[in-house]
Amino acid sequence: MNVIEVKNLTKKYGNLVALDNFNLEVKEGEILGLLGPNGSGKTTAINCMLSLLEFNNGEITIFGKKMSPDAYEIKKDIGIVPQNIAVFNELTVYENIDYFCGLYVMNKEKRKKLVDEAIQLVGLQEFKNFFPKKLSGGLLRRLNIACGIAHKPKLIFLDEPTVAVDPQSRNNILEGIKTLNKQGATIIYTTHYMEEVEQLCNRIVIIDKGHIIAVGTKEQLKKMMELGEKITIEITNLTKKHIENLSQLPNIKNIRVIDEDTLSIHFTNNDHNLLNVLDYVKDNNLNCIRVYSELPTLNDVFLEITGKELRD
Amino acid sequence: MQVYKVYLKILKRLYPFILMYVVIFYGIFLLQSMNEPTTNNLDFQIVKPSIPVINHDDSLLTNTFIDYLKEKTKIVDIAFVEEKISDALFHRQIYYVIEIPDDFGKSFINKQTKQLKISKIPASAVAIYVESLINKFFNTARLYLVSGIDEATLSESIIKDLSKEVKVEIKDKITNNTINAGYYYNFSNYVYLCLLILIISLITQVFNQTELKKRNLSSPVKLKKINFQLMLGHISVTIIVWLIFVIGSLILMKNVMFTFNGLLLIFNSLIFVIVAANIAFLIGNLAKNSEAQSAIANIVSIGSSFICGAFVPQMFLDKKVLLLARFLPSYWFIRANDVIVSTSKLGDTQFSIITKCIVMQIIFIFIIYFMNLVITKFRRKEVK
Numbered sequence: 001m002n003v004i005e006v007k008n009l010t011k012k013y014g015n016l017v018a019l020d021n022f023n024l025e026v027k028e029g030e031i032l033g034l035l036g037p038n039g040s041g042k043t044t045a046i047n048c049m050l051s052l053l054e055f056n057n058g059e060i061t062i063f064g065k066k067m068s069p070d071a072y073e074i075k076k077d078i079g080i081v082p083q084n085i086a087v088f089n090e091l092t093v094y095e096n097i098d099y100f101c102g103l104y105v106m107n108k109e110k111r112k113k114l115v116d117e118a119i120q121l122v123g124l125q126e127f128k129n130f131f132p133k134k135l136s137g138g139l140l141r142r143l144n145i146a147c148g149i150a151h152k153p154k155l156i157f158l159d160e161p162t163v164a165v166d167p168q169s170r171n172n173i174l175e176g177i178k179t180l181n182k183q184g185a186t187i188i189y190t191t192h193y194m195e196e197v198e199q200l201c202n203r204i205v206i207i208d209k210g211h212i213i214a215v216g217t218k219e220q221l222k223k224m225m226e227l228g229e230k231i232t233i234e235i236t237n238l239t240k241k242h243i244e245n246l247s248q249l250p251n252i253k254n255i256r257v258i259d260e261d262t263l264s265i266h267f268t269n270n271d272h273n274l275l276n277v278l279d280y281v282k283d284n285n286l287n288c289i290r291v292y293s294e295l296p297t298l299n300d301v302f303l304e305i306t307g308k309e310l311r312d
Numbered sequence: 313m314q315v316y317k318v319y320l321k322i323l324k325r326l327y328p329f330i331l332m333y334v335v336i337f338y339g340i341f342l343l344q345s346m347n348e349p350t351t352n353n354l355d356f357q358i359v360k361p362s363i364p365v366i367n368h369d370d371s372l373l374t375n376t377f378i379d380y381l382k383e384k385t386k387i388v389d390i391a392f393v394e395e396k397i398s399d400a401l402f403h404r405q406i407y408y409v410i411e412i413p414d415d416f417g418k419s420f421i422n423k424q425t426k427q428l429k430i431s432k433i434p435a436s437a438v439a440i441y442v443e444s445l446i447n448k449f450f451n452t453a454r455l456y457l458v459s460g461i462d463e464a465t466l467s468e469s470i471i472k473d474l475s476k477e478v479k480v481e482i483k484d485k486i487t488n489n490t491i492n493a494g495y496y497y498n499f500s501n502y503v504y505l506c507l508l509i510l511i512i513s514l515i516t517q518v519f520n521q522t523e524l525k526k527r528n529l530s531s532p533v534k535l536k537k538i539n540f541q542l543m544l545g546h547i548s549v550t551i552i553v554w555l556i557f558v559i560g561s562l563i564l565m566k567n568v569m570f571t572f573n574g575l576l577l578i579f580n581s582l583i584f585v586i587v588a589a590n591i592a593f594l595i596g597n598l599a600k601n602s603e604a605q606s607a608i609a610n611i612v613s614i615g616s617s618f619i620c621g622a623f624v625p626q627m628f629l630d631k632k633v634l635l636l637a638r639f640l641p642s643y644w645f646i647r648a649n650d651v652i653v654s655t656s657k658l659g660d661t662q663f664s665i666i667t668k669c670i671v672m673q674i675i676f677i678f679i680i681y682f683m684n685l686v687i688t689k690f691r692r693k694e695v696k
Contacts, residue, residue: 050530072532080530086523090322102314103531147527 001028003155003186004049009058011044011210018044019210022058026155026188031181033201034190035302041210042190043083046157049188050080062155076104079153079185083160085144087132094119094128097146104151118150121176138169145173149180156180158189162196174200194299206302213305221301228253228267230300231277234290236261242284249276261289266300315519315528315538319545322515329510334556337503341564344499345492361438364390364397365410371417376467377449380474381410384445397431407438410446420453421463448474493561493568494653497577500557501622501642504585505613507553508592512546513605516596520691550589554582576652576666583673584645590680591641597687616642626650641676644669 004026011019019041026032034042047053049060051069060067062074087096097115105111119128122142132140145161158177162170177200181187191197197204198218206214206221214221228251235242238261246265247255251273253266267273274293281288363385365378381387390397390409400406411429419426428446432439452470461469519525519542528538558578562569569578591612599605617623619633620642626634627650637643648669651662658666 047526050526052526052529069529070534072534075530075532078530080527082523082526084523086521086527088318088322088518088524090325090518091318095318095321099314099318100527100531102317103528103533 002026003028003063004188005059005061006045006049007059009045009048009055009060011041011048011053011055017210019048019055022210022212024205024212026186027203028186029181029184030202031177031187031189031200033197033204034188034207035192035194035197035204036190036207037192040207042207043159044210045207046159046188046190050078050157077154079148079151079156081145081148081156081158081161083163083190085132085140087140087143087147089132092129092131093124093135093143093146096132096143097150100147101150104153114150114152118146121149121179122146123172123176136166136169137164138166138172141165142169142173142176145176149185152183152185154185156185156187158187160191161189162191162193170196194297194302198297206305208305214301218301228269228296229273230267230294230296231265231274232258232262232290232292232294233265233277233281233288234262235281236287236289238263238286242286245284246277246280249273249280266296313541314533315541316544319515319542320548322518323511323545323549326511326514330507330553333503333507333510337499337557338560341492341496341499344495345488360384360386361408361441362386362388362406363408363410363438363442364388364400364406365412366390366392367412368414369412369416371415372463372467373417373420373453374412376471377412380449380471381442381445385442401431401433404433407436408432408442410442417463420450421457421466423457487568489565489568490573490653490656493565493574493577494649496561496565497581497649498622498625498646500581501584501620501645502613502617503557504553504581504588505591505616505642506609508550508585508588509595509605509609509613511549511553512589512592513596513599513609514602515545515549516542516593517599517602517605520597546589546593550585554585557581571656573652573656573658576658577649580645580648580652580666580670580673583670583677584641587641587645587673587676587680590677590684593684594680594687597684597691616640619643621646621650641673644672644676648673 002025004024006022006024009019009022009024010017011022022041022045024045034045036042044053048055048058049062049067051060051067051071062071063077065071065074067074088099091099094115097118098111101111101115101118105114119125122145124139124142124146127135127139132143135143141161141163145158148158149156161177162173165173174196177187177189189197189200201218203215203217204221205212243255243257243263246252246263249265251267251269251271253268255266256264258264265273265277274291277291278288280286281291363381365381365387367374367378378387388406390400390406392411397406397409401409409431411431413426413429416426416428432442449470452473453466456466456469519528529535558581561574561578565574568574595605595608595612599608616637619629620626620637620640621629621634622642626637626643626646629637634643648666651665651669652658655662
């Protein structure tokens with residue numbers, strides 16, 4: 001069952017087309033990663049889905065009902081964690097979570113239990129009486145998440161929740177998201193950190209300039225791009241002839257010259273490529289300084305599709 | 313009522329600031345009241361100034377004149393040395409000296425132009441008073457002279473005429489408490505603006521933060537409900553702040569505040585706090601951050617208090633300043649206060665001025681409310 005269906009969504013800011021015939025389906029119980037560089041349209045897409053932005057064309061249904069600014073029944077089951085910190089500096093950690101939870105849950109006792117659970121989930125037990133100004137960036141991010149998920153929504157929008165967060169807080173946040181998903185929440189997660197998407201998401205949607213350019217699981221995407229192993233090799237006596245000869249090796253997709261001594265060799269699969277490269281080095285008596293092999297990342301996929309790095 | 317509860321929680325965090333303003337207000341007010349003279353400045357008492365009279369004439373008319381002066385002043389002897397008289401005038405030992413020349417009475421009856429020789433401190437109260445006595449006496453004498461009566465009848469008639477007295481009863485007495493009440497409510501202009509701008513504009517700004525607004529808008533609570541709760545918060549704050557100072561005035565000046573004038577002062581202040589709350593809401597909507605909000609708050613509260621007469625009474629302000637002040641609600645609030653405390657028995661003239669001032673404040677409420685509506689709509693579009 002689809003929790004969200006977006007059909008032909010178009011959003012323009014003056015002459016700038018932020019989303020162009022954007023189509024999306026989000027399945028129940030999945031963690032969907034919206035991956036794209038800054039300004040690609042991720043946040044705009046989320047804001048349109050939440051009816052926080054008026055759009056020019058298209059239709060959005062959530063839980064099978066048409067989403068609109070006054071679709072309060074739908075909003076009851078949605079949680080939002082915005083990109084920027086959205087908390088009251090005048091309230092403590094506990095009071096902040098209690099306020100946002102209280103917008104959804106009227107029962108005081110039930111709310112208290114939910115707020116305590118949210119504090120536990122993001123690991124803010126020791127800080128619940130702190131004011132936001134006293135919290136570090138990572139702890140603030142955790143508070144931002146707790147405010148959005150305390151009411152146990154069925155659908156959660158997380159818009160770049162780990163920007164500028166220390167590794168400890170990031171791990172804490174990612175673990176929390178996994179727990180929420182295990183508890184049954186469907187999650188839409190936007191980021192430009194590929195590692196997070198790879199670690200978390202069941203399905204990935206790659207967006208660039210308001211278009212969806214690829215959808216699938218990480219394996220599907222890599223397969224789609226015929227991306228296999230990547231070997232980086234540094235040779236001091238490298239010539240053009242050697243590069244030509246190396247490009248004749250089996251499974252070669254392409255070779256990129258990184259600098260005059262370093263090559264990045266991309267293969268279409270992962271079968272004995274390193275052995276073949278090393279054999280060539282040995283047979284031709286090349287002076288190899290360094291060689292290492294990597295499996296393709298989503299950044300490689302993104303690079304392959306768009307020709308640019310994700311964090312450009 | 314989540315929004316309203318949070319409103320009150322934020323308000324609670326502002327208690328120290330509110331308390332500080334209240335203490336400053338009452339501190340300044342009590343200092344001011346202690347400096348006020350304790351006597352009622354409208355009480356009337358006849359004072360007999362000391363007047364040296366040097367008489368070179370011995371006519372019946374001049375003697376009658378001196379007898380008349382004796383009733384109204386204290387005639388003192390002084391040596392007829394011009395230098396000594398000048399010294400006494402210079403040192404303000406005397407203010408007025410009359411020298412009656414020889415044959416002055418005869419000359420006056422014959423309508424000749426012999427004049428009294430006068431030495432005085434110009435524009436002094438004593439000089440003005442004595443001059444009025446002299447004019448009164450000789451003007452009356454001149455009137456009788458037209459009928460051609462003799463000197464004895466003339467003197468008798470003048471004394472008879474001038475001894476008639478009119479009983480004056482002061483019915484309208486402005487007490488120190490009334491003056492203090494006027495000062496209290498005029499100065500409250502500053503504290504109302506300061507406090508309401510501090511609280512309402514700050515809380516408005518908090519709820520106007522784009523990301524918080526987005527969170528509120530994506531919740532199942534209707535926007536109307538959120539706005540209603542915020543409005544309820546603003547109304548609560550306005551009433552609390554208003555009551556603090558009204559109750560204070562009732563305690564400190566109960567004999568004035570429980571009169572009709574006192575109730576009018578309270579009513580006028582109620583209208584003004586509504587204007588002030590609207591101004592505060594407008595600033596909260598306009599200011600981009602708390603620094604800007606603080607700067608605007610100071611300019612509005614101190615600026616308008618200065619030019620509208622909260623600190624310096626309107627009567628001492630330049631006409632051009634007052635002309636400019638008419639475009640501010642504080643001017644009308646303070647003007648109404650001044651008229652209310654100017655008399656204990658308000659007449660039609662006073663009522664029409666007070667009504668005009670209150671109507672002007674109500675017009676300001678509508679104008680600022682309309683501006684707020686436009687800005688709120690604009691802001692809502694900005695979020696989208």
